[in-house]
Amino acid sequence: MSDLDLQLADGMIDSHLHLSEIERKGLDPLAVLNACFAAGLEYALDIGISTAGFERRREWAAKQPGLHLAAGLHPVTSAEAEYQPLLAALASQLRDSAVVAVGETGLDRFRMYAPMECQRYLFEQQLKIAVERELPVIVHNRDADGDILATLDAVSPPPPHGIMHCFSSGPRFAEEVLARGFHISFAGNLTYKKADEVREAARMVPWERLLLETDAPYLAPQARRGRTNHPGLIGYTYAALAELRGVSPAYLIDRVRENYRALFRVAS
Numbered sequence: 001m002s003d004l005d006l007q008l009a010d011g012m013i014d015s016h017l018h019l020s021e022i023e024r025k026g027l028d029p030l031a032v033l034n035a036c037f038a039a040g041l042e043y044a045l046d047i048g049i050s051t052a053g054f055e056r057r058r059e060w061a062a063k064q065p066g067l068h069l070a071a072g073l074h075p076v077t078s079a080e081a082e083y084q085p086l087l088a089a090l091a092s093q094l095r096d097s098a099v100v101a102v103g104e105t106g107l108d109r110f111r112m113y114a115p116m117e118c119q120r121y122l123f124e125q126q127l128k129i130a131v132e133r134e135l136p137v138i139v140h141n142r143d144a145d146g147d148i149l150a151t152l153d154a155v156s157p158p159p160p161h162g163i164m165h166c167f168s169s170g171p172r173f174a175e176e177v178l179a180r181g182f183h184i185s186f187a188g189n190l191t192y193k194k195a196d197e198v199r200e201a202a203r204m205v206p207w208e209r210l211l212l213e214t215d216a217p218y219l220a221p222q223a224r225r226g227r228t229n230h231p232g233l234i235g236y237t238y239a240a241l242a243e244l245r246g247v248s249p250a251y252l253i254d255r256v257r258e259n260y261r262a263l264f265r266v267a268s
Helices: 017-025 029-038 052-062 073-079 085-092 118-133 144-152 172-180 196-204 231-245 247-262
Strands: 013-017 043-046 067-071 098-109 137-142 162-164 183-184 209-211
Touching: 013 209, 013 231, 013 247, 017 029, 017 052, 029 043, 029 196, 029 231, 043 052, 043 247, 052 067, 052 196, 067 144, 073 098, 073 118, 085 118, 098 118, 098 144, 098 162, 118 137, 137 144, 144 172, 172 183, 172 196, 183 196, 196 231, 209 247, 231 247
Parallel strands: 013 043, 043 067, 067 098, 098 137, 137 162, 162 183, 183 209
Antiparallel strands: none
């Protein structure tokens, strides 16, 4: 896509995007991916929010080297009447070789898609699946810090690894999830003018636990806020985090790429 705004450098990764939603916004997912990978993107992780559309997502992954999949049930699905068919379908999808993680799953008090006990049940079941499958779990958290921690602590054995995606809390919550073995991923909201607490958290996350994402088509960085987000814009977030931590963009690119490879067991 010759007219696509690309802010990329070789080796950048996007650890969380939604190709199906990018398509719903009017962009051609494969054309976007082709342009971004040609411009330097090395890996991208397409995230599931329901079991619908998995075969199409699988076809996209087969056509684009470097694209991986996660399969999960977002809190929005907690409003469904029957959970067991959803969980059975998810279990089947997680057997696919293209799937490297469970997610996204989690809790949302901002939207309150369903009562918290319903959301927690679905979250707990997916945490257990992640433990059984020995896969990272990708966690959605919206205004539910305490509930997230309580649910993580209620699962035994706990998930061995995972990502707190699109981090939007402060350093205290960051310390709690780091203590539980999680990586923390920062999105375009890191660049927002009022995101001081997010930036404070981003300064203290250990290098080996850092990831970056777009959450595309949502949360375009400040320089492109209000537009449809896509993986080609992740360079703005890399630049902001490199400046925040006082390192070169190249150093940050290398560290984030190493973390992605290690967490998702991707061969270099």
